Amino acid sequence: MKLNNKLNKAKKYKQEQEKLRNSALSKGVNLIAPETIFLFKDTKFGKNVIVEPYVVIGQSVKIGSNVVIKSFSHIEDTLIENNVVVGPYARLRPGTILKSGAKIGNFVETKKSKIGKNSKVNHLSYIGDAIVGQNSNIGAGTITCNYDGVNKHKTNIADNVFIGSNTSLIAPIKIDKNSIVGAGSVITRNVKRNTLALTRTKQQEIKNYKKKK
Numbered sequence: 001m002k003l004n005n006k007l008n009k010a011k012k013y014k015q016e017q018e019k020l021r022n023s024a025l026s027k028g029v030n031l032i033a034p035e036t037i038f039l040f041k042d043t044k045f046g047k048n049v050i051v052e053p054y055v056v057i058g059q060s061v062k063i064g065s066n067v068v069i070k071s072f073s074h075i076e077d078t079l080i081e082n083n084v085v086v087g088p089y090a091r092l093r094p095g096t097i098l099k100s101g102a103k104i105g106n107f108v109e110t111k112k113s114k115i116g117k118n119s120k121v122n123h124l125s126y127i128g129d130a131i132v133g134q135n136s137n138i139g140a141g142t143i144t145c146n147y148d149g150v151n152k153h154k155t156n157i158a159d160n161v162f163i164g165s166n167t168s169l170i171a172p173i174k175i176d177k178n179s180i181v182g183a184g185s186v187i188t189r190n191v192k193r194n195t196l197a198l199t200r201t202k203q204q205e206i207k208n209y210k211k212k213k
Contacts, residue, residue, distance in 0.1 A: 016041075046082065055087075064100070099134075113144075116159070128152075129171065133159035139183065141166040158193070 020039040021031060029045045031037050033053035043057050046065030051057075055069050058076030063069070067080055070087030077094035085103045086092065095112035098104065102115045105122035113127045116134040121127055123140035129152050130144045142163050144155040153171035157163065161175050164183030175181065175191045182198025191197040 052088070060094075127155075130155040130157065132157045133161065133177070135159055136161040136163070138163045139165035139167060142169070143167075144169050144171060146171045164198075 017038060020041065020043070021034040021037065024039060024043070024045060025031055025034065027045060028047065030050045032051065036053040037051055038056045040057055040059045040061065042060060044062045046063060046067065048066045049063055049069070050067070051069045052071040054072045056074045058074070060077040061075050063080045064082040064084065066083045068085045069075070070085070070090070073087035073090040073092070075086070075092040078092040078096040078098070080086065080098045081100040081102075083101050084098050086098070087104070087106065089106045090104045091109040092104065093109065093111035096110045097114040099115060099117045101118035103120040103122065104110065104115065105120070107124045108121050109126045110121070111128040113130040113132070115121060115127070115132045116136065118134060119132050119136040119138070121138040121142075125138055125140065125142040126144065127138065127142075128144050129146040131154070132138065136157055136159065138157075139162075142165070145168055146152050146155065155169050155171045156174040158175060158177040158179075160178045162180045163169075163175070164181050164185065166184045167181050168186045169175070170186065170188045173187060173190060175187070176193035178194045179191050180196045181187055181191065182196065182200065185197065185199045187197060187199065
């Protein structure tokens with residue numbers, strides 16, 4: 001009896017997905033390999049949208065026009081404006097807003113964050129409880145350290161900011177306009193506009209070093 005119920009549910013789910021896919025296709029959404037793409041009943045698409053294989057779109061997702069969702073991306077409770085590229089292997093969690101021209105690259109996770117116009121988070125980063133302004137670039141391996149074990153804290157990255165690779169931003173924190181954060185930094189204090197902030201120890205080299213046996 002339990003097996004029959006599971007089979008019936010699976011059959012119903014498959015039929016619902018086929019209906020949702022056909023509806024999207026009829027509206028001009030380009031679903032590549034549609035049998036591998038999963039939609040939700042409230043998913044909304046603009047014009048000229050491309051969804052590559054193995055994409056999962058959950059509840060409360062709205063996608064604008066001229067958007068590309070690349071393979072193996074997972075999206076839920078997210079607003080995506082026009083001319084945005086997402087993925088591959090991106091995870092957009094609830095509360096994500098991607099403004100026009102933004103780019104979210106491979107192995108990037110966002111949560112309760114707004115990425116401003118033409119800003120980029122291209123590689124291997126976690127952006128949570130954050131606001132990123134316009135024309136900013138978030139380097140590979142950047143983490144907004146938003147949780148202290150008890151409370152969540154905000155990160156505010158202003159316009160035209162460059163965050164170097166492998167950077168940790170310890171929230172609550174603000175990176176002001178036109179600033180640069182050097183790669184490999186751990187930033188614990190607010191960064192003023194038009195400045196370079198970096199935290200690095202001096203590199204040491206031991207000449208003719210031999211491994212201990």
